[in-house]
Amino acid sequence: MHSFTEENYLKALFNLSAEKGQVSVNELSKELNIKMPTVNSMMKKLADKKLVLYESYKPLKLTEKGKKEAGLIIRKHRLTEMFLVHQMGFGWEEVHEIAEQIEHLQSPAFFEKMDALLGYPKTDPHGSPIPDKLGKISWLQYEKLSNCKPGETVKLSAVIQTSDDFLKFLNSRGLILGQKIKIKNIEKFDSSMTVTYGKKSDEMISHTVSERLLVEKL
Amino acid sequence: MHSFTEENYLKALFNLSAEKGQVSVNELSKELNIKMPTVNSMMKKLADKKLVLYESYKPLKLTEKGKKEAGLIIRKHRLTEMFLVHQMGFGWEEVHEIAEQIEHLQSPAFFEKMDALLGYPKTDPHGSPIPDKLGKISWLQYEKLSNCKPGETVKLSAVIQTSDDFLKFLNSRGLILGQKIKIKNIEKFDSSMTVTYGKKSDEMISHTVSERLLVEKL
């Protein structure tokens, strides 16, 4: 099928596209830590394979085929993360790197088995949706905690920017997915929130953090 | 560390060495399905890295360092096979190809976790010993079923040549590791055995098969 390398380009392109729709060679280069000329020639190669729409000096776009392929890789990644957390007992902050490797395995049976053992989960341990078997992703409409108002009670449903450090920080605060959070107050000057959840009352959440927490209103 | 490719050479070299002690470039070439000149130059490269003892026109040998590295890869392979069978529910005939891929993952934590979940197993699903964390393998002294005598009762402890087809054949006969087998008779002319095990009595086992079954005498 596609090389390990090609898969990484597709995935990066997919992730960047998700946010902005279009992607520049430069952005992709930075995302992958690969120099622009290399990225450029890979784009031509992927364009030959009908995975990417490439025109000189124009932004990059995935074709439908490219989106599907990328979706399937991300499916493998997220299924793996879920498996690592729920079947193997890893913490949600430990699984990214391992999944980064396992996502490239060529074994439909292996991922089928994971899926079955997990009961066909719809999201990964960070609340991100798992693409279906056709690579199609259904975006969930969560809201940023930072957009909520005092008095509202919400459920923590997903986190953005899943760096180890951020996840460890959430661990230390006892913030886990599914946690109900009541917003007591928002400071005018720095938009920090005072919230109550679980056994904690009047906990402070900075704006930097509340922007990275996605919630459902209850 | 070492490339995916180098690891495959080391592993093949280790497996071939186990049987014969020394390995020719030709044998290694056939084992890996890679042409001799390619194997030859890789041997020089691995010799530079002190993993292989290489002299022109002499048989190949792994250095101690090479044996250790190979042992660690085989450890990952066999732990994975055990995990796939006992934690994920795969059949022993399905796991080789998947393990072939997972053995190259770089994640000590992942294999540690497998090991722990499995209760630190000593053998893989085919009865082969799992090398320890130093890559050291303790060979088990089993005997070929074909070397046993009528009247003896033995326990099936490992299988040699673990091709899908052979394992499926054993499945179809209900022959699993741990099975107690009583030898009733051995035919002079073709060395086939008549044996009794489980609910089956007077089952016929050809010499080809009995040579591939390793047993412990009880």
Place this chain on the structure above:
DNA sequence: GTTTAAAATTTGGCAGCTCTAACAATAGAC
């Protein structure tokens, strides 16, 4: 509209792993 900084592209080169074709050494047959 020029100028200029950033982004994109082209060119040429290198490393890893593979091959085929040609040549050399070894070991077994005689």
Place this chain on the structure above:
DNA sequence: GTCTATTGTTAGAGCTGCCAAATTTTAAAC
């Protein structure tokens, strides 16, 4: 001991994926 088939080696080349340096295009500033 010589011959010959097998095995091993060298030489030359291709492909992928990476880079640096040089060039071109675009877009933003003036």
